[in-house]
Amino acid sequence: xxxxxxxxxxxxxxxxxxxxxxxxxxxxxxxxxxxxxxxxxxxxxxxxxxxxxxxxxxxxxxxxxxxxxxxxxxxxxxxxxxxxxxxxxxxxxxxxxxxxxxxxxxxxxxxxxxxxxxxxxxxxxxxxxxxxxxxxxxxxxxxxxxxxxxxxxxxxxxxxxxxxxxxxxxxxxxxxxxxxxxxxxxxxxxxxxxxxxxxxxxxxxxxxxxxxxxxxxxxxxxxxxxxxxxxxxxxxxxxxxxxxxxxxxxxxxxxxxxxxxxxxxxxxxxxxxxxxxxxxxxxxxxxxxxxxxxxxxxxxxxxxxxxxxxxxxxxxxxxxxxxxxxxxxxxxxxxxxxxxxxxxx
Numbered sequence: 001x002x003x004x005x006x007x008x009x010x011x012x013x014x015x016x017x018x019x020x021x022x023x024x025x026x027x028x029x030x031x032x033x034x035x036x037x038x039x040x041x042x043x044x045x046x047x048x049x050x051x052x053x054x055x056x057x058x059x060x061x062x063x064x065x066x067x068x069x070x071x072x073x074x075x076x077x078x079x080x081x082x083x084x085x086x087x088x089x090x091x092x093x094x095x096x097x098x099x100x101x102x103x104x105x106x107x108x109x110x111x112x113x114x115x116x117x118x119x120x121x122x123x124x125x126x127x128x129x130x131x132x133x134x135x136x137x138x139x140x141x142x143x144x145x146x147x148x149x150x151x152x153x154x155x156x157x158x159x160x161x162x163x164x165x166x167x168x169x170x171x172x173x174x175x176x177x178x179x180x181x182x183x184x185x186x187x188x189x190x191x192x193x194x195x196x197x198x199x200x201x202x203x204x205x206x207x208x209x210x211x212x213x214x215x216x217x218x219x220x221x222x223x224x225x226x227x228x229x230x231x232x233x234x235x236x237x238x239x240x241x242x243x244x245x246x247x248x249x250x251x252x253x254x255x256x257x258x259x260x261x262x263x264x265x266x267x268x269x270x271x272x273x274x275x276x277x278x279x280x281x282x283x284x285x286x287x288x289x290x291x292x293x294x295x296x297x298x299x300x301x302x303x304x305x306x307x308x309x310x311x312x313x314x315x316x317x318x319x320x321x322x323x324x325x326x327x328x329x330x331x332x333x334x335x336x337x338x339x340x341x342x343x344x345x
Contacts, residue, residue, distance in 0.1 A: 006342060008341075009340045010293050011293060011294060012068075014337050015037050015072075017072055021044060021052070022040070022041050023041070023056075024091060024092050024337070025339075027317070028102070028146065029311065031145075035062065035063045035066050036095070037061045037068075040090070041056070046120070046122055048323075048329050050122060053109060053132040054089055054111065054115070055115075056091040057079060057090055058077035058091070058093045066316060068339055076093075076150060085110055085154070086110065086137070086152070095146075102144070102145070103142055103216045104142070105139075106138070109133070111127070111132045116128060136171045137156030137159065137171075157219075158170045160192075161222060165209070167191060172239065185211040186210055187211065189207050206237040207231060208236065210222070210275050228277045233258060235254075235255040236259070238252055242308060246272060248270070253306070264302070264304075265285075265286060266287075285306075300320075301322075301326060301329065304322075306318060306319070317341050
């Protein structure tokens with residue numbers, strides 16, 4: 001793998017907010033020499049899962065150092081009405097700067113029902129959840145400044161394809177913008193079932209696809225007729241990709257542990273062209289067992305949405321959405337974005 005050994009994580013680092021579930025941290029160094037984290041949050045009055053599908057919003061937090069702690073500054077992509085494709089929820093942010101433009105990739109969704117309230121018994125079979133899940137799409141917002149204002153598109157950049165494996169939704173964008181402005185985009189999807197809420201309740205294989213665009217403004221075109229990894233043997237989500245000499249590398253969450261050897265640990269994969277990928281069997285890019293800077297070890301209830309911060313083309317820090325509790329975010333009482341420094345040479 002191309003990034004260094006993980007160092008102890010600062011207990012007082014990362015980003016958390018009182019009264020909110022926090023997830024999906026993506027960090028960039030701004031022109032002000034501060035570190036700006038774009039993250040997802042939604043109120044704790046709703047359940048962590050599936051509350052994010054109907055109430056998540058992308059926010060920005062700042063810190064003077066990559067480790068944090070990060071301080072909330074503003075809501076970046078608020079709810080803007082059910083008539084918009086991303087009108088009910090914005091989630092999965094990933095921030096990139098290309099030349100003088102900041103590009104914020106994210107997942108958005110909507111539904112036509114009443115807003116969920118603290119009194120709502122929000123469950124997976126709730127119509128709001130079923131419709132919002134099927135409406136998950138990837139989009140972008142652009143700005144000349146990390147402080148905004150952000151221009152959101154009225155349409156997603158990548159739609160499901162009815163006759164292909166990605167016919168249900170598109171989410172979890174993992175972009176790589178090249179020097180010429182062209183984009184390689186890995187994304188998460190699932191195959192539509194006749195009873196999708198049943199799939200949602202009882203589980204199904206996560207699938208990854210690849211799209212390309214000549215510019216970050218699009219148009220984006222899916223370029224794979226089959227999922228990146230065989231669904232029978234490699235069930236992964238939360239991809240993060242980056243350039244290396246001779247191609248690309250990926251880390252992603254292993255849903256079963258069959259690839260990396262640890263359930264919900266991180267796989268490591270390589271590709272020469274960004275389209276054909278090989279997951280390295282038995283190689284783990286990260287583990288749910290982490291070491292804190294006070295010397296204690298902890299198996300995190302969740303460790304997801306990996307993001308690597310590169311400075312001067314060197315990986316310096318890894319960021320994760322994490323949760324306390326005995327395991328799985330549905331059992332958590334708190335979630336936040338944590339940061340793990342990397343040993344650099």
